Amino acid sequence: MDLPYLRTHPQHLPTFLTHQRIRETPVGGGNVCRASRLSLDDGASLFTKTWPSGRPPDHFFATEAAGLDWLRSAQAVPVPEVYAALDDLLALEWVDSGVATPAAAERLGRDLAAVHRAGADCFGAPWTGFIGPLGQDNTPSAGRWASWFAERRLQPYLQISADRGALSAGDVAVVERLLARIDEYGGEEPPARIHGDLWPGNVLWAADGRAWLVDPAAHGGHRETDLAQLALFGGVPHLDAVISAYDEVWPLQEGWRERVALHQLHLLLVHTAAFGERYRGAVRAAADTLRR
Template identity: 35%
Template sequence: MLPDALRATLEQTLGTPLQSATAVGGGCIAHATRLDTAAGRFFLKYGEAEVARTFPAEARGLRALAAADALVIPEVIAQDAATPERPGYLVLSWIEPGPKTEAFWTALGEGLAQLHRVTGAAYGDHPDNVIGRLPQANPSKDDWPAFFRTARLAPQVQRARANGRWQAAWDAPLDALYRRLPELLPFDPPPSRLHGDLWSGNVLATADGRAALIDPAVYHGHRAADVAMTELFGGFEARFYEAYNAAWPLRDAYAQQRPIYNLYHLINHLNHFGTSYAARVARILQRFE
């Protein structure tokens, strides 16, 4: 049940009474709710101040993805911070779900390649945002390996050290990885517009078979970083990779780049969820001992 003050605010903002508010699955940080009104159906995320502080960045990211005109992206309807009287909220257009057919996976692969062809002026090149609930800085840099070290890996490592989740045995291989980044990652790939948090839970099939993206952590970077994350937790069918590579093939070096890019997400998960991710962090770092 929605808090009364939030319900009143939403009715005023949307200009219509709420007929129903139904909790939906998928959110692990904010409350996720389907709103039914006489004016149509909407998706609502809401939470107290610590949660709601992520909503402006999410709204900016969705608008950046929508501007690429490559995939279905929910429209940002309204967003506001928490107040003493009510939670903060983000209202989006509703995406009616459908099955993930072969045509869906083809559309997702082709659409992601199209998104990646939209480029920024530099790496980062987007307002700072969040990855999950943790900060993600996006300073503009012209050197991709330097960006990935200083704006992606290093902040997550620093956070893991501060909260006692980093292991001393990882220091030497991390230093070795840092030294080798300029040879392992391309110096100046096109600064593609990336979703930034591309696991299967952030990909939806629409009722009419199209592919949609939600919950972005947008920045500009090497496109292989987005594709790598699709392989981190699985859930993407072979047809997706075939369609992506038919539209814009990845180079042979992708296989050695993939674990480096996914190390960022694994340390982020280590910081979010604890030591259950330590073994996977260790396995990647062991490659550089």
């Protein structure tokens, strides 16, 4: 199998793998899927993702493929090309790793602004939503951002976290009070074209000297969400350069710094919902910052 054949016959890829007709090497792929590097007969490499056991949720890989294609269509930030999106497997363009440099960070800021400016028809998306291993409500909404964010991005994962005992009753009460007054934080904007799960691990600093975006939960959302997520879990290298370059291309609204914790709360609640109470402190710290 070579790349031209794969482009026209993606459905045959599992058969070639089953019969060991393609060299497969396991690689690191995150907390949810099993990842491999495939070496094709023409020397091309692919990055593939499969569900670790059993079948993935319906539309799981199709959703990621749709998000990648949508971000890629903005023709701004580098995004891996999708070669095959099957029920049990996703095959993507292989990207060689490089190092994070200030120049690459500045380029990322400019590119990300261009992607966001490509816009979206509404909040949400026309495809099924997933973030990490969890479903995400992408039902298109023409309403205001604040109420949509509270109802579709915060409340569901707060409820799951509470049900699983990852947050205390006191934690839940603090977040619920924030949701009740979310309009006070301002920052209303039309929907931007966002990555949606842009923690530092989903930025691939590549050998070509640019930062690529991978593993999206893409949808129409608020552009500040992507920027806030870049600061999570230690932050991307040269974060100040990313933000500065972004702000030069598309200036951020007044008060955006005071809203960082609000936007981060989404992904932090996803972590308590999916991975448990070890992320409880981060959720509470964000909520307490917003209470001040």
